Amino acid sequence: MRIGYHASHEQFLPSELLRWVIQAEDAGFQSVLSSDHFFPWSDQQGQSGFAWSWLGAALQATRNIDFGIVNAPGQRYHPAIIAQACATLAEMYPERFWIAIGSGQNLNEHITGTRWPSKAERNMRLLECATILERLWAGETVTTQGLVVTEDARLYTLPAKKPMLLGAAVTEQTAEWIANWADGLITTSRPVDDLKRMRDKFIQGGGECKPIYIKVQLSYDRTEEEARGEALLQWRNNIFENDLMTELRTPAQFDAAGKCVDLHELEGKVLVSSSLQQHVDWLAEYIEAGFTNLLLHNVNRSQEVFIKDFGEKVLPALKSIV
Numbered sequence: 286m287r288i289g290y291h292a293s294h295e296q297f298l299p300s301e302l303l304r305w306v307i308q309a310e311d312a313g314f315q316s317v318l319s320s321d322h323f324f325p326w327s328d329q330q331g332q333s334g335f336a337w338s339w340l341g342a343a344l345q346a347t348r349n350i351d352f353g354i355v356n357a358p359g360q361r362y363h364p365a366i367i368a369q370a371c372a373t374l375a376e377m378y379p380e381r382f383w384i385a386i387g388s389g390q391n392l393n394e395h396i397t398g399t400r401w402p403s404k405a406e407r408n409m410r411l412l413e414c415a416t417i418l419e420r421l422w423a424g425e426t427v428t429t430q431g432l433v434v435t436e437d438a439r440l441y442t443l444p445a446k447k448p449m450l451l452g453a454a455v456t457e458q459t460a461e462w463i464a465n466w467a468d469g470l471i472t473t474s475r476p477v478d479d480l481k482r483m484r485d486k487f488i489q490g491g492g493e494c495k496p497i498y499i500k501v502q503l504s505y506d507r508t509e510e511e512a513r514g515e516a517l518l519q520w521r522n523n524i525f526e527n528d529l530m531t532e533l534r535t536p537a538q539f540d541a542a543g544k545c546v547d548l549h550e551l552e553g554k555v556l557v558s559s560s561l562q563q564h565v566d567w568l569a570e571y572i573e574a575g576f577t578n579l580l581l582h583n584v585n586r587s588q589e590v591f592i593k594d595f596g597e598k599v600l601p602a603l604k605s606i607v
Contacts, residue, residue, distance in 0.1 A: 289316030291582035295325035299334035310350040312596025318580040319354040323393040357389030364414040365438040368421040375444035385471040387453030422447040457486040464490030474501040498578040503556035515585030521546040524554040565602045
């Protein structure tokens with residue numbers, strides 16, 4: 286079992302996140318998941334540092350904790366550049382860095398001024414990018430002429446062991462598809478029965494024995510009012526279906542969509558409570574169902590309180606389950 290901390294660049298300064306991942310490791314968290322945005326989800330969140338600069342500093346500032354990032358190669362980033370960035374981090378910090386790739390969101394990718402493709406085309410592009418990453422990490426010279434054009438690309442600095450490449454999915458169909466080419470799956474929290482069906486599809490597609498990571502959205506603070514109010518303020522724009530989330534272009538559009546969200550709707554998507562025992566019970570459901578790689582995202586702004594209290598009470602309780 287590995288319990289991780291989510292570093293949300295959309296919500297906090299990189300310097301704050303650096304301090305908190307150090308605290309998270311000291312508190313007993315074993316992994317860190319980093320977002321990789323150009324824009325925040327909301328003007329209210331108000332940040333969006335360059336995650337790749339931050340990753341080098343965070344890996345150097347910590348000791349044994351591993352770091353992953355969710356990235357969308359193919360439009361804002363060329364996969365050859367991502368392959369080089371990953372290889373360098375993996376060489377400097379062996380077996381402490383991994384990457385998850387997905388088909389992306391218009392919010393971040395439209396800045397290049399190129400056309401935003403359909404989901405089917407984005408999936409085709411994503412598979413091309415995954416193949417380019419793997420070939421470059423294998424030391425090949427790569428030329429491609431598909432949706433992604435690559436000419437004579439070769440990495441001269443390679444790690445002893447390539448980084449783990451996960452595929453990001455929010456639907457059962459995507460989970461089944463990525464199982465054939467990814468080293469594992471990453472998805473977001475939802476009812477356990479829904480996750481079981483996604484796991485079944487992932488295994489059906491070829492994912493048996495491959496790891497599954499769950500990013501768990503929660504809101505913990507020491508009073509119920511703070512846990513609820515800050516969750517609504519910070520994360521109300523992030524509960525929509527993927528068809529909408531991937532198409533909106535600006536934080537202002539997300540803010541407009543979020544105006545119709547009330548606390549009741551949010552609680553169906555985010556685990557909101559000031560009770561540490563309630564959070565233990567919720568997370569235990571995932572672990573008892575076999576989902577043992579959990580990446581916890583406290584969506585409100587009380588990060589130090591979250592790290593301290595979960596380190597003292599929740600993480601030890603979860604470790605006693607297995």
